[in-house]
Amino acid sequence: MTDFLYLVPIALALGLAGLGAFMWALRSGQYDDLDGAAERILLDDDKPLPQKHAPRKS
């Protein structure tokens, strides 16, 4: 019986975390273009990331 005291809250917290993640994804527009996202992963547009640090001189 005492196991419930932490198991049930953990289960609910995990569920709420999932719910929160979905809400965040929805709000940040990740569901706006599902077909596009599926295709974009195949695009070969590897541009070098902007360099945040100046190249270190050795």
Place this chain on the structure above:
Amino acid sequence: MSCCAPGVEITSGDIAATRAEEVRLASFELGDGIRQTDLSVPAMHCGGCIAAVENALNALPGVETARVNLSGKRATICWRDATTPPPFVETLRSIGYESHLFDPGAERKDTALSELLRALAVAGFAASNIMLLSVSVWAGADPATRDLFHALSALIALPALAYSGRVFFRSAWSAVRHGRTNMDVPISIGVLLAFGLSLYETVHHGAHAYFDASVTLLFFLLIGRTLDHLMRERARTAVKGLAQLAARGALVAQPDGRNAYLPVSEIQVGMTILLAAGERVPVDGRVVSGQSDIDRSLVTGESAPVPVANGAVLQAGTLNLTGPLTLVATAVARDSFLAEMMRLMETAEAGRSAYRRIADRASRLYAPVVHAAALLTMIGWLLATGDLHRAVTVAIAVLIITCPCALGLAVPMVQVMAARRLFERGMLLKDGGALERLAEIDTVVFDKTGTLTLGQPRLLHRETIDTDALALAAAMATHSRHPYSRALAAAGAAIASPLDAGAVAEIPGAGLEARIGAHVYRLGRASWALSQSDDDAVDNANVVLSRDGQSLARFAFEDRLRDGARATIADLTGGGLAVEVLSGDRDEAVRRIAGELGAQHLSEVTPAGKVARVTALESSGHRVLMVGDGLNDAPALAAAYASMAPASAADVGRNAADLVFLHESLHAVPEAIGIARSAARLVQQNLALAIGYNVIAVPVAVLGCVTPLIAAVAMSSSSIVVIANALRLRSVKRNSETRMTAKAVAAQPAMGKSA
């Protein structure tokens, strides 16, 4: 180019007129001197398209970012508002994508959808957690644990119902308040009573609580509701985002001598409008100077361009082809031809008997039956046992078990699958009701110009024409945007050698003139090109090439049939549908096309005449599918039982149609009917399944044998059966598709021979 660069030359050429001012009018300010423009690019459909479109747009000077939304087939461009807007449309056309300006007001963030999705997520979370707790109760938890779990379930269910249930409660409340009932009324009553009963049981340490049933019910029903909404919304925005064929504005000569680009709504009667070649007439007007040819195909259905000169009256929506014109506006936009069509359409729509969707018809029968059954059960148990608590419990169990869970999913699930099929085949569906109506039609009425044909002429009898003459004519024709010239240029593209541009002059309303050496060559109408118009057969559809007034060659044209027109008509008649052609064009042109296709025809029909014909057919008991594209078809599209329009249709026509097809081929028509029919079959099966489930479950509930476990299993399994059945639309479609292609292949050689 990538796999999907479509034939660009087939789309209407007037989009060249999308000018910088129009782009600016359609864009909106984002702040910091950045403006945003949305383009609809219907031909995009793969990763290669995304890369091509984004790279081309990003490479333009002045473009900050360009991003493609593949689901919505749109490109969003942010650009710096420094000079004129970059040439978006022209750039995309140069890499093989036609694009259209997206109306700035057409799409706002869809708040209803995100509300539904949030409600769905909350209900899903609550349902899974409560189900988890319920399973251990069903597994035989001891009374103390059971009470704890029931209390926990109540804690989760209460906020979930309050949040996710609003969608149904609101609609049910407004229905009840107006003395009506809809599907949401039994849903709301069932969910709330189940929750209330469970709360009572929990407080009194009862063994059975229905928290899982009430929340799971909500979850399943929200799935159905969300799918329904998604489908309608996607089609709505996609249709809005297509080509804007009506002019957005025009260049107006101001009293102070300057010219200003004004939106159509601000053009007043008496204003002087400067109309360049390639632009659409913004409002009804009269020509005061200039000569040109006018393409009226979208407005009246006439396939041949008409020459105009001083004094000619032009209708809004017609296209100026060859020369610049100066017009005086004779009506404001809301009194123009277009607005008149809108009025005709409204009356036609009002006359059409309101169609009630299958789900609505089912729910009207459903709610009273279910509520009566529950009430009778309660009275029966009360009389039999005298135990009020037991009677109420059983009655509520009846309500829970009959809650229209499967019924709420049965129809939207099938329609979403069908809409998805249609979307993949390049067809946009307005709403589910249209699908139901489309399945019932028995007569198909086609417009001719722009629907059966592409509205673009093709050179006839090419092999009988002297090659040198054709080469010369084609070279001259490249200097004009007249449809006949384009057809000539296309026919002779392989053999024509370019002419010096300075040597060719276009005489608006007459033709082209070229000076080569000492000779004057003329390409145009016979009365102008020949020194003496010897023959009386001066057909509008003929063009003559002459040297110093002597005829060299004659060219005859006919409107090109859409791809698969012949096979489509054969398919439709073979399927037992009556086919008719209804056109505003000259009789002989309609007769030729209709005869070729083996269909009945009526020609020189006015817009009101089309409506009359459609309503006459309807009143004699036929269900008519109208397929048309022009402004003149719009009222008939609105009047018909179901309607389809190609994407090249006028705005008004597209908005009036239930279904818009994006691809050139007319195969869309039998395909859509096929999909609609298999969808209708599946809807019937699903309704039968849902009713069959109730026939089994209701007696069990009435006899008081339902426990929460049985309710949960029964409801979930009925919903899953219905969903699985709806998913069969995929395989049904596959089969009919292969049959269709086999037929098309068989029809191909025949078409090749006769062409």
